[in-house]
Amino acid sequence: MTEAPGLTTQHQATTRLTQLKRGQRGIVVEASLDASDAALLRAMGLCAAAKVRLCRAGEPCIVAVDCGCGGQCRIGLARPLAERIMVRVDN
Amino acid sequence: MDGPSDRSSVAGVRGTPQVITNGEAGAAHPGRMRRIALLGNPNTGKTTLFNRLTGLRHKTSNFPGTTLEARLGRVDLATARPTRALGGSDACCGRDGEDGDGLESAPVGETELIDLPGVYSLELDQLEARVCRDVLVGVAAPRGDVVGVPDAACVVLDGTNLGRNLMMAGEVLRRRLPTVVAVNMIDLAHRRGFAISAEVLSERLGCEVVLISARTGEGLGELRRALGRARVSSRTPPGDDAGLRAWAEEVFATAASRPEGSGAEEITDRLDRAFTHPLLGVVLFAVVMTGLFWGLFAIAAYPMAWIEWVFTWLGSGVRAVVPEGPVQELLADGVVGGIGATVVFLPQICLLFLLISLLEDTGYLARAAFVMDRVLRPFGLPGHAFVPLLSSHACALPGIMACRAIPDRRQRLATILVAPFMTCSARLPVYVLLTSILFPKQPLLAALAFVGCYALGIVAGVLTALLARRTILRGKSRPMALELPTYKAPSLRTALVTTVDRGMVFLKNAGTNILMICIVLWWLSSYPKVGPPQEADALRGQVAAMKEGLTPLNAPIHWVPRTPGESRNARNEASAARQELELKWDEVSRVEAEIQRLETSQAARESFAGRIGRAIQPVFEPLGYDWQLTIGVVTSFAAREVFVSTMNVVLAGQDDPENETIRQGVMSATRDDGVTPVFTSATSWSLLVYYVLAMQCLPTLAVTAREAGGKRWALLQLGWMSGVAYVAALIVYQIAR
Ligand SMILES: Nc1nc2c(ncn2[C@@H]2O[C@H](COP(=O)(O)OP(=O)(O)OP(=O)(O)O)[C@@H](O)[C@H]2O)c(=O)[nH]1
Numbered sequence A: 001m002t003e004a005p006g007l008t009t010q011h012q013a014t015t016r017l018t019q020l021k022r023g024q025r026g027i028v029v030e031a032s033l034d035a036s037d038a039a040l041l042r043a044m045g046l047c048a049a050a051k052v053r054l055c056r057a058g059e060p061c062i063v064a065v066d067c068g069c070g071g072q073c074r075i076g077l078a079r080p081l082a083e084r085i086m087v088r089v090d091n
Numbered sequence B: 001m002d003g004p005s006d007r008s009s010v011a012g013v014r015g016t017p018q019v020i021t022n023g024e025a026g027a028a029h030p031g032r033m034r035r036i037a038l039l040g041n042p043n044t045g046k047t048t049l050f051n052r053l054t055g056l057r058h059k060t061s062n063f064p065g066t067t068l069e070a071r072l073g074r075v076d077l078a079t080a081r082p083t084r085a086l087g088g089s090d091a092c093c094g095r096d097g098e099d100g101d102g103l104e105s106a107p108v109g110e111t112e113l114i115d116l117p118g119v120y121s122l123e124l125d126q127l128e129a130r131v132c133r134d135v136l137v138g139v140a141a142p143r144g145d146v147v148g149v150p151d152a153a154c155v156v157l158d159g160t161n162l163g164r165n166l167m168m169a170g171e172v173l174r175r176r177l178p179t180v181v182a183v184n185m186i187d188l189a190h191r192r193g194f195a196i197s198a199e200v201l202s203e204r205l206g207c208e209v210v211l212i213s214a215r216t217g218e219g220l221g222e223l224r225r226a227l228g229r230a231r232v233s234s235r236t237p238p239g240d241d242a243g244l245r246a247w248a249e250e251v252f253a254t255a256a257s258r259p260e261g262s263g264a265e266e267i268t269d270r271l272d273r274a275f276t277h278p279l280l281g282v283v284l285f286a287v288v289m290t291g292l293f294w295g296l297f298a299i300a301a302y303p304m305a306w307i308e309w310v311f312t313w314l315g316s317g318v319r320a321v322v323p324e325g326p327v328q329e330l331l332a333d334g335v336v337g338g339i340g341a342t343v344v345f346l347p348q349i350c351l352l353f354l355l356i357s358l359l360e361d362t363g364y365l366a367r368a369a370f371v372m373d374r375v376l377r378p379f380g381l382p383g384h385a386f387v388p389l390l391s392s393h394a395c396a397l398p399g400i401m402a403c404r405a406i407p408d409r410r411q412r413l414a415t416i417l418v419a420p421f422m423t424c425s426a427r428l429p430v431y432v433l434l435t436s437i438l439f440p441k442q443p444l445l446a447a448l449a450f451v452g453c454y455a456l457g458i459v460a461g462v463l464t465a466l467l468a469r470r471t472i473l474r475g476k477s478r479p480m481a482l483e484l485p486t487y488k489a490p491s492l493r494t495a496l497v498t499t500v501d502r503g504m505v506f507l508k509n510a511g512t513n514i515l516m517i518c519i520v521l522w523w524l525s526s527y528p529k530v531g532p533p534q535e536a537d538a539l540r541g542q543v544a545a546m547k548e549g550l551t552p553l554n555a556p557i558h559w560v561p562r563t564p565g566e567s568r569n570a571r572n573e574a575s576a577a578r579q580e581l582e583l584k585w586d587e588v589s590r591v592e593a594e595i596q597r598l599e600t601s602q603a604a605r606e607s608f609a610g611r612i613g614r615a616i617q618p619v620f621e622p623l624g625y626d627w628q629l630t631i632g633v634v635t636s637f638a639a640r641e642v643f644v645s646t647m648n649v650v651l652a653g654q655d656d657p658e659n660e661t662i663r664q665g666v667m668s669a670t671r672d673d674g675v676t677p678v679f680t681s682a683t684s685w686s687l688l689v690y691y692v693l694a695m696q697c698l699p700t701l702a703v704t705a706r707e708a709g710g711k712r713w714a715l716l717q718l719g720w721m722s723g724v725a726y727v728a729a730l731i732v733y734q735i736a737r
């Protein structure tokens, strides 16, 4: 497991993406994933500092990502990926 | 233009594509057509645009990762006409000046367009991204094209998700290629309340920006003009990831605005939750799939009946018009009968492609992939395998091609290996024939048996995958991440185009390969002509003796009543005599039928087909097949749909004119003894199982070898599937007989 470069920012009170509640918003802090998985998610818009909203908790975990800019995309994640993405709850 | 010497293909190259050095790589290509590459995120409508411009019909669907190889097309940007030089015969040269469009020479606008797979970033370590990079730097080219750096890039962005899409535009701009940015799906973006300013975007990106809708055709004229004068951007977006993101965000903020939270989000949320729910999701999936296949069979039944009627009519027409003899036999049995047996299935095949295409366009499949991820994972297959496996239910060829979207190599190989177990449309004719033989009067049971066949194929597939993943393809599974596209109303036009195309492929196959096989088989089963067997000769003598002195049945009976009493007596006598006569004639026709049967069976047995069939038959004896079925099974080796036509031709000799339809004729056929039906229930079950499981499709083997990267995978597939089919059919026959 390598830490994905560019996906890490320092922060404390973080929780796993899977622990967000439905409809709750969060900001991605870091993800410890395989390099290739991390790169793909990053390119899909699920990068550090990305704002996400949890559409569906569990398996699959569905998040609406908006990179602070226009539009939105929805990404479905299998649990092993979602578990390793840390987010800060954003209100 | 196409130097045949240095053609290379991105297709099928796995791992690092071959680097082909090319002398003329560079900016100026005297004498070569201008070349423009279409780039963008997955599912932004590149292929839809490509098809619109070039008049080609490549597959599009509302699922990220539909296009997986580079494809070439041509368009005349000046006249807006597709100049189809690929496969088509219309010339791409010598059209100068004929269009009178104000341009003095047409080739100025004539351009090659390259459709590329969608990628989230050109830098990813991923097959699709590699294909894009290689085409962009000119080390690879689509099939049928010379390698070389494209003269311009057209970045296709999704207008409803500009933010992330702009990062892709930034990556391309940094490559300093002349670029045009097309903001697609503008119809949707406007409907959802996005406001996008092409001028501001153009100013910020330093290149031309056109708002288009590839679906409705809006803005395409402007896009063509812009492509004709593409320039290198005056801006250089940042190269690092974070910088690029900030830049994209900033560009978006100045050039576009988006609506505040809309109701659409809420609806999408609900739909997503329902479709991926652990229980409800599975139920909905079952409902969708049942609906798909039920619709397929319910609707197709009508046109199938019409087609069957037409061919039966044609057959009797031929018999009426053409004088009796080998020509009549060839036309009626070989051509009309053989082709008819296959063409009847045209409606089912068209409908299958139509319905799957409509379903693909809704965006549901990406959700279903997650439902299936849970189901498939225990068997070592990823959710990504769902779409390839679903399209394998129409045809294994596109199914196996779609396996490129599976990121993990071992999982990809496992999926390729098992895809042909799925019931493809070529199996439908065989299933229909056999289930209707098994349950002629019980459509419900026939339907159940049909569903059972589909299920058996799927079960065999996943179990094989499990076995492969535990042995030769052992390895960790990669967890799935997939973008969920927005729900869209499906495009009927796209679906119809696909349907017509697939229908034409099917008809062409029926008109060429199947026709040829039918004619050859007819010849093989009609020649050499042998003399009648001795028994028949003996019987013939018997008949002759019987007929001697027998009054013909239709001879008028004369009696003239003299008195009333006498009249009644005479009448009784006459009717008794009449009955006796009828009995005698019945006996005569019974013997004549026996002679006929002996002769046909002798002719069939001694024909070339009969000799070949009987030579191979011992192999299939344990499965319960006589030599006639053996011929059917053997000719199906290259293409299984041939079976029904083959049986029709091989069994034609015994055809009873009483049989109204093709199917009835096959059903009533008997073995050489003239008593045992060819299709008993045990042989039918055994055949059904054999056709579900056996690998009987040469094109699939070729595609497997190419996509898996080696002939050994195709051989493994062939050996495994045939072995499993043989053993399973053997077991079924031994139990059922
Ligand atoms: N409403 C609308 N839908 C569009 C438009 N252009 C494309 N689509 C739809 O968007 C979906 C994706 O289209 P494709 O052409 O397959 O997209 P692509 O970019 O080639 O996708 P990949 O090959 O996966 O990268 C299809 O369902 C199209 O019908 C458009 O302008 N408006």
Ligand SMILES: [Mg+2]
Residues within 6 Å of the ligand: B046, B047, B048, B059, B060, B066, B067, B116, B117, B118
């Ligand atoms: Mg495409």
